[in-house]
Amino acid sequence: MLEIKDLQVEYIVPGGVARAVDKASLNVTEGESLGLAGESGCGKTTLGNAILRILPEGGQIRGGSINLNGLGLVKLREEEMRRVRWKEISMVFQGAMNSFDPTMNIDNQIAEAILIHQRGTSKETALGRTRELLRLCEINPLLGKSYPHELSGGMKQRACIAMALALQPKLLIADEITTALDVMTQAQIFTLLRDMKRKFNLSMIIISHDLAVLAKNCDRLAIMYAGHIVEIGTIQDIFDHPRHPYVKGLLFCIPNFAGGRKIIAAIKGAPPSLLAPPPGCPFHPRCPISISECKTAAPQLLSVNTNNHSVACYRKDYKGVIWK
């Protein structure tokens, strides 16, 4: 349904040009939820913003394509893109605290989405629909009259989800939606999200740095590093048979409650500066098994099995222990 091919996104910053997303490709099919994981600054939020073309000042899509059911989004005119936004693809942002305008009540802001896109809808109809949505997201519809500062964090996030579903989009992008919430609320929010997914056959892209959350809520997972997608596959494949050294390192960091004592390895070094990324594979300076090819050209995403498991690494078939 959604096909991203070789997407390149850049930011023009005082120090130069930062490559936030470098030749990223991924697919999302109908009814599937894809997780997008990676450290802070790896480009996952940029990718999400690029799909909706709401990059902040200084950001631009340099190349590649984003196709939604055949419709190319990168080259679309701004007026047409506005019609796509929220109606086909919607988004729930990280800071629910600030996603709402503090001077308007919740009802009006959700209704706004409906009224903007469906001209001719009366205000009562829009408000009626808003109340339905709030109820769906387990919020008392009467609370719609409240202002954002009167709601708790969890409720605001649920209201954001209600707002995101207002036009029954095909794809929902959830960008770090529970990072600022406690674990209990986190679980509730994701339960809600899974319900919605089932009810509306929603496709989702869930962006998070929390692998546990992604493991529980996604069908497939893509891992990003320094703007590149380094591995992508089903949850089972990634967690049980990781192939990329970075991914292996990430998973190795997760302590095992059930098993015996394990010394957790740390990946030495830090992610590269996006202004002057190292040539070739971005991970090679920190990779214990890098070879000369890694320094010259960035590896392509190549499939390793029939189940859409792809890895971008020259050493994807290495079977030994990498991290101690």
Added chain:
Amino acid sequence: MESIRSRIRLQIYDLLNFWRAFRRNPLGIIGVTILTCFIVIAIFCPVFSPYDPEATVGEFLAPASPAHILGTDQMGRDILSRVLYGTRISLLVGITAAAIAVFIGTSIGVVSGYFGKAPGEVLMRLTDMFLVIPQLVLMIILAALLGRSLFVIVMVVGVTSWPLMARIIRSEVLSLKQRPFVERATSIGCSDFYLIRKHILPNVLPLITANAILTIPWAIVSEATLSFIGLGDPTVISWGSLLSSAFNNSAIILRLWHWFTPPGLAIVLLSMSFALIGHTVDEVLNPRLRKQGA
């Protein structure tokens, strides 16, 4: 000995960094340039003035001519010389009065912000009530009551201009007080005075500096206004009093542009230079965070 030297070195390093950031802003550079010109004029005006500003050297109300570039006033004195000499008073009063206002305002702001609850609230209400009183009116009344001297002008302007500063400082101190490092310092057992000196003041300094510089234009314009109304020191040459003479001698009706434009322009330019510098200092020291994508 070592620590003092290294501290001085750190300060110089900080200053150089600050200057580098400041330099990038074109407005700031323009401000500094203009201010330097004025300071030079203030110091060397006897050299630059073609005539003695107090002496009658020509016809009354003579128009601009090669002998008198800006003409003469109603007593035959050369206007250009008077304008040049006026720089001294404006700079002197502007900076001194602003310093007084900043000192009072900061003290009250820090005290009322730091010692919350009773003393803080009372001080804040006091400040707010002072803000209700139109400053110029208060200045006029005080000056009218206290007499015409430079000292009075400086005191009057200084003493009426502190509330705004106090308010700004107070809200900053309040937010600083919430920060974890203050809580930790208190739990170690630091005294209030130590906290204020070591933690609060240094963090409020950027705000104080920027606003102090921005208070100077207000002081300069206030002095000019008071002189214009006739409450200034009659023994000194002030741009305000020049404008007052112009107004009272029908300069408007007689279209004597050469008389009242230069002093006014001088006030504007001098104030502008401080305002530009202050605005730039503010942008450098108190950056407004702009969101970048991740």
Added chain:
Amino acid sequence: MGMHKYIIRRLIDSCGTLFFVMVVDFFLFRLMPGDPIKLLVSSRHLPPGFIAQLEELYGLSRPMWQQFFIYIKNLFTFQFGTSFKYQAPATPIILDKVGNSILLLVVSQILAMIIGIVAGLVAGWSHGKPVDLSLVTSSLFFWCMPTFWIAMVFATAFAGVLPICGMHTLTLYNASPFVALLDLGKHIMLPTIVLTILYIGQMLILARNEVSNILTQDYISTAKAKGLAPRQIIFRHVLRNASLPLVSSAGLSFAFLVGGALQTEIIFSWPGIGRLIYTATLARDYTVLQACFYILALSVIIANFLTDIAYKYLDPRVEY
């Protein structure tokens, strides 16, 4: 907090501030070196019965605290004593002119706020770009100008084109309301322009900083993601949030504007309180000065009260 409770609390607050103003007003003229009232009584050639009037009004022979209460009572009942300059009751002289000043002030303030917010929007939207820099520079430029000087410049420049003196053309005392209104409009134009210029700079910088800040907020990205066009984002979300600091500072800026109005009235001979203060200062007419101080402070308090109410209406987050 409900609107009603808020209004009541603000009212009580305003009364407290008013009391403070009265106290300051009283002591200002009494504790200054050489108690001016006493000075007046002893040094002037006063008509017979004048001292008796003063005694009745101020209770000069009674202890200070009694004088204070007499004074408060007088202020409440708008009894301002007798003007020394005009040898006539001060109250009608002053109350006659209040309306003229208020007219000038209110028109200028509203105009400045509207222009300020529009220009501030433009500046904030293009933060850092040439448009922004030039707007900020012009704002600073106008803020640094002494009002009386701008007034002089405008008066000289437009002397033949627009009236520069007073509020009405003297020969039109019999004219129809429409002509009178037009005449008033012509007379108010230059003073208003001058006052507005004074004030615009402040509003612009305030608005521009707020707009800059707002544009980085998440709810703007959300609005954009919802598919709103830039114009819709501005009108539905930016404008309301950006006008908040302007409205909240409007009350206090009124005090600042009063100073500007004073100077404007002098240059344009506008028959308002400001000009009255000027002539009273020159004549050392302390009764009038004392009363004008009170009236102006009262207007600022009222302006503050009104803007606080307006602000509460605009921003639902406000607690007391």
